[in-house]
Amino acid sequence: MKTILETINCTNKKVTISIKKTDQILEAVKAALREPQKFLPLHEPSIGDLEKQFVNDCIESTFVSSVGKYVDRFEEEIAKYTGAKRAVAVVNGTAALHISLLLAGVKQNEEVLVPGLTFVATANAVSYCGAVPHFVDAEEDSLGIDPSKLDDYLASISEFAGGCCINKDTGRKISALVPVHIFGHPCKIDEILEVTNKYKLEMVEDAAESLGSFHKGKHTGTLGKLGAISFNGNKIITTGGGGVILTNDETLADYAKYLTTTAKVLHKWEYVHDRVGYNYRMPNLNAALGCAQLNRLPELLRSKRDLFGKYQEQISPIDGLRLLSEPPNCSSNYWLQTIILDEANLALRDEILAILNDAGLMSRPAWTGTHKLKPFKDCPRMKMTTTGSLEKRIINLPSSSFLNR
Amino acid sequence: MKTILETINCTNKKVTISIKKTDQILEAVKAALREPQKFLPLHEPSIGDLEKQFVNDCIESTFVSSVGKYVDRFEEEIAKYTGAKRAVAVVNGTAALHISLLLAGVKQNEEVLVPGLTFVATANAVSYCGAVPHFVDAEEDSLGIDPSKLDDYLASISEFAGGCCINKDTGRKISALVPVHIFGHPCKIDEILEVTNKYKLEMVEDAAESLGSFHKGKHTGTLGKLGAISFNGNKIITTGGGGVILTNDETLADYAKYLTTTAKVLHKWEYVHDRVGYNYRMPNLNAALGCAQLNRLPELLRSKRDLFGKYQEQISPIDGLRLLSEPPNCSSNYWLQTIILDEANLALRDEILAILNDAGLMSRPAWTGTHKLKPFKDCPRMKMTTTGSLEKRIINLPSSSFLNR
Numbered sequence: 001m002k003t004i005l006e007t008i009n010c011t012n013k014k015v016t017i018s019i020k021k022t023d024q025i026l027e028a029v030k031a032a033l034r035e036p037q038k039f040l041p042l043h044e045p046s047i048g049d050l051e052k053q054f055v056n057d058c059i060e061s062t063f064v065s066s067v068g069k070y071v072d073r074f075e076e077e078i079a080k081y082t083g084a085k086r087a088v089a090v091v092n093g094t095a096a097l098h099i100s101l102l103l104a105g106v107k108q109n110e111e112v113l114v115p116g117l118t119f120v121a122t123a124n125a126v127s128y129c130g131a132v133p134h135f136v137d138a139e140e141d142s143l144g145i146d147p148s149k150l151d152d153y154l155a156s157i158s159e160f161a162g163g164c165c166i167n168k169d170t171g172r173k174i175s176a177l178v179p180v181h182i183f184g185h186p187c188k189i190d191e192i193l194e195v196t197n198k199y200k201l202e203m204v205e206d207a208a209e210s211l212g213s214f215h216k217g218k219h220t221g222t223l224g225k226l227g228a229i230s231f232n233g234n235k236i237i238t239t240g241g242g243g244v245i246l247t248n249d250e251t252l253a254d255y256a257k258y259l260t261t262t263a264k265v266l267h268k269w270e271y272v273h274d275r276v277g278y279n280y281r282m283p284n285l286n287a288a289l290g291c292a293q294l295n296r297l298p299e300l301l302r303s304k305r306d307l308f309g310k311y312q313e314q315i316s317p318i319d320g321l322r323l324l325s326e327p328p329n330c331s332s333n334y335w336l337q338t339i340i341l342d343e344a345n346l347a348l349r350d351e352i353l354a355i356l357n358d359a360g361l362m363s364r365p366a367w368t369g370t371h372k373l374k375p376f377k378d379c380p381r382m383k384m385t386t387t388g389s390l391e392k393r394i395i396n397l398p399s400s401s402f403l404n405r
Numbered sequence: 406m407k408t409i410l411e412t413i414n415c416t417n418k419k420v421t422i423s424i425k426k427t428d429q430i431l432e433a434v435k436a437a438l439r440e441p442q443k444f445l446p447l448h449e450p451s452i453g454d455l456e457k458q459f460v461n462d463c464i465e466s467t468f469v470s471s472v473g474k475y476v477d478r479f480e481e482e483i484a485k486y487t488g489a490k491r492a493v494a495v496v497n498g499t500a501a502l503h504i505s506l507l508l509a510g511v512k513q514n515e516e517v518l519v520p521g522l523t524f525v526a527t528a529n530a531v532s533y534c535g536a537v538p539h540f541v542d543a544e545e546d547s548l549g550i551d552p553s554k555l556d557d558y559l560a561s562i563s564e565f566a567g568g569c570c571i572n573k574d575t576g577r578k579i580s581a582l583v584p585v586h587i588f589g590h591p592c593k594i595d596e597i598l599e600v601t602n603k604y605k606l607e608m609v610e611d612a613a614e615s616l617g618s619f620h621k622g623k624h625t626g627t628l629g630k631l632g633a634i635s636f637n638g639n640k641i642i643t644t645g646g647g648g649v650i651l652t653n654d655e656t657l658a659d660y661a662k663y664l665t666t667t668a669k670v671l672h673k674w675e676y677v678h679d680r681v682g683y684n685y686r687m688p689n690l691n692a693a694l695g696c697a698q699l700n701r702l703p704e705l706l707r708s709k710r711d712l713f714g715k716y717q718e719q720i721s722p723i724d725g726l727r728l729l730s731e732p733p734n735c736s737s738n739y740w741l742q743t744i745i746l747d748e749a750n751l752a753l754r755d756e757i758l759a760i761l762n763d764a765g766l767m768s769r770p771a772w773t774g775t776h777k778l779k780p781f782k783d784c785p786r787m788k789m790t791t792t793g794s795l796e797k798r799i800i801n802l803p804s805s806s807f808l809n810r
Contacts, residue, residue, distance in 0.1 A: 044467055045467050045469060045470070046467075047464055047465075047467050047469065051464055052461055052464050052465075055460055055461075055464060055690075056457055056460075056461070059452055059456055059457050059460060059694075060452075060457075062449055062450050062451075062452050063638075064450060064452065064638060064643060064645045064694065065450070065637055065638020065639070065643055065645050065646060066637065066638050066639075066646070067638075091496050091497070091646065092496070092684045093684075094683075094684035095684070119676070120667055120668075120669075120676070120678045120682070121667065121684060124667070124681055124682065124683075124684075127681045128681075130535075232470055232471065233468075233469060233470020233471050233472075233688070234470070234471075238469060238470055240469045240470050240688030240689065240690035240691060241470060241471070241496065241684075241686065241687075241688040241691075262525055262526065262529070263525075263780075264525075268762070269758065269762070269768075269769040269770060270769075270770070270773065271524070271525070271769075271772040271773055272773050272778065273525045273778050273779075273780070274778065274779040274780070275779065275780050276529055276532045276533075276780045277525070277529065278499075278529075279497045279498075279499035279500070279526060279529075279646075281646065282646075283638070283644075283645030283646040283691065284645065285460075285645035285690065285691065285694065286645060286646075286688065286690065286691070289464075289469065289690065353674065357673070357674070363674070364674040364675075364676075365674060365675070367676040368675065368676055368677050373677065373678050373679065374678075374679040374680065375668075375678070375679070375680050375681045
């Protein structure tokens with residue numbers, strides 16, 4: 001095949017290179033997969049007998065809702081696995097981030113720094129606090145927030161007043177920063193932490209995608225004041241819908257529990273609520289599923305790492321693109337396998353997406369930059385150069401566990 | 406027993422009457438129950454084999470999360486049962502109410518009329534919209550909003566300006582009213598609708614507690630612009646955690662679906678969201694449980710009605726109190742069985758609660774009036790006379806299905 005294409009190259013180079021690369025990519029992706037002839041979703045859950053066993057036990061107990069042993073157990077096991085002092089299970093990752101931001105002290109009309117290159121939930125959670133997302137650019141290596149650009153930007157647009165970082169342009173306090181570990185890869189968290197310390201910002205990690213990802217041996221989501229993990233159906237493990245708040249602060253954890261359970265004051269029968277709370281508790285039924293899923297996390301991580309190896313083996317010989325791999329000193333969960341096209345090849349993205357999706361190998365581009373979405377188009381932002389470029393060059397490949405040949 | 410107590414009455418009348426009534430109530434409650442010697446929670450789910458079957462099928466399909474046949478089926482079956490044109494399944498009743506209020510057009514800094522006698526979620530949902538709960542009083546018959554007081558009150562405090570009802574005192578628009586069908590009993594909805602029409606208020610029904618309750622043959626939650634039902638673990642049927650938005654307006658239903666699924670614009674692979682949306686979808690796993698539960702709703706309704714009959718038989722001979730029964734022209738789901746003490750006996754409430762709870766028959770008073778809770782203490786309100794009185798006189802009895810002797 002290669003020879004034929006090279007021959008054609010001589011007659012119409014431009015067109016042929018395009019055909020060649022898209023075909024090459026399709027063949028490479030197929031070659032990495034066990035059953036490339038099947039329709040393969042982007043990411044589907046891997047569910048076994050233990051899941052049934054725990055869920056059936058939960059149903060038999062009739063404790064399917066707001067109380068039950070599985071919620072406690074899931075929280076304990078997540079805390080143990082991540083090394084967080086406490087984990088508070090909630091209804092989804094968005095809710096986890098919303099409450100984490102509230103607990104980090106984010107207030108109405110303050111600004112929260114968030115990346116543009118992330119799922120919309122990051123900015124939505126800021127909005128739920130009545131705060132304003134303030135968008136910052138990504139860097140090429142991990143796709144996370146660029147700490148160096150961030151530092152320069154804050155130096156130019158902010159000033160300290162009353163011990164707070166104030167946006168000189170809007171006059172609003174910048175109270176927190178939310179780094180996101182994109183597609184499961186830890187961002188440059190040490191350098192980001194240096195910036196947040198320098199500018200006295202709280203750091204709340206959006207670890208929605210990164211259960212099983214570690215930075216220098218520490219689990220993502222445990223490096224800031226609070227962290228949020230998602231267990232949506234497309235994540236490495238799922239509770240149907242669910243999330244967890246991680247923190248090393250016992251008081252914050254207690255407050256998280258209280259806020260996510262309608263802010264009810266503990267009493268045997270009285271119903272007193274002393275602030276506006278939320279109905280964000282994870283049902284016991286979903287936690288039962290989560291306990292079983294957590295049990296197989298090590299196996300899923302191995303399988304996803306192996307899939308990365310298979311893709312890498314097939315895709316690395318193709319020039320003009322790279323496969324996103326775990327950053328130095330990190331262990332990634334390889335949640336979504338990701339091709340990043342070189343700038344020179346970005347025009348190929350839609351063609352590649354079409355050829356892969358047509359072949360039943362579900363692939364997708366990065367999210368549209370959140371800063372460009374209608375509800376956030378007037379929010380403050382730095383120059384989003386790298387985000388703008390990455391957006392056009394990212395392709396997520398089928399990434400479910402056990403796809404590897 | 407009666408004779409002995411009456412004899413003692415002659416020597417120390419006051420004390421004896423008190424002892425007599427609490428004991429009488431305990432004995433009456435026990436006599437209504439099949440297994441009064443057991444610990445009986447206030448309300449526990451009734452779950453059988455079909456629930457296991459559907460949930461196992463869901464797990465086997467691996468579609469446990471945001472898409473799957475059970476969500477569609479649950480929505481269709483709820484719509485069919487309630488007679489609503491459409492039903493949109495969400496993560497819980499609070500979320501259903503939040504989105505219903507947004508869709509009814511409730512905006513920041515507007516006021517929404519809500520009863521004081523309700524679970525805190527009613528007022529919380531108003532707060533999530535950035536609006537202000539404005540509390541109104543209850544009436545004695547159904548425990549719902551008092552339409553006559555409401556009319557008088559609005560006549561005195563509001564004026565029309567630009568076609569809107571404006572609170573003369575605060576200057577804010579009063580945009581909607583949320584009647585609640587307390588403990589499953591339909592409130593005086595016809596009279597309330599007359600008032601909302603007169604003052605051009607949207608009506609959003611909080612039918613969280615009233616699945617299976619009908620007013621003149623129409624299901625509660627289908628009588629206003631939108632209605633919200635809850636499937637929390639303590640409700641007549643449960644999805645673990647869950648809720649549904651009911652509406653007869655197809656456009657609103659589509660918009661509800663869109664808003665509860667992160668406001669994502671439909672596209673095969675692109676991620677564009679054109680307003681701040683919510684992650685409020687009901688997971689398929691929970692919908693699977695819901696489909697099975699819904700199947701047994703008729704049986705649960707019969708059983709709860711029968712339990713009411715048994716309580717009524719035992720409790721009605723005791724004077725100084727009444728058992729809450731379905732209003733005229735209504736069919737109630739009898740979600741929570743409810744004693745209402747006469748004014749003269751309100752001092753007995755805590756004694757009765759203690760004696761019942763000590764006997765393992767879990768009972769509780771009404772919620773603390775929402776208007777008295779810290780987060781809402783400065784919100785506008787009418788004179789809450791009946792609410793204040795009812796709060797001190799309500800006792801919910803063990804109400805699970807199949808408790809009846």
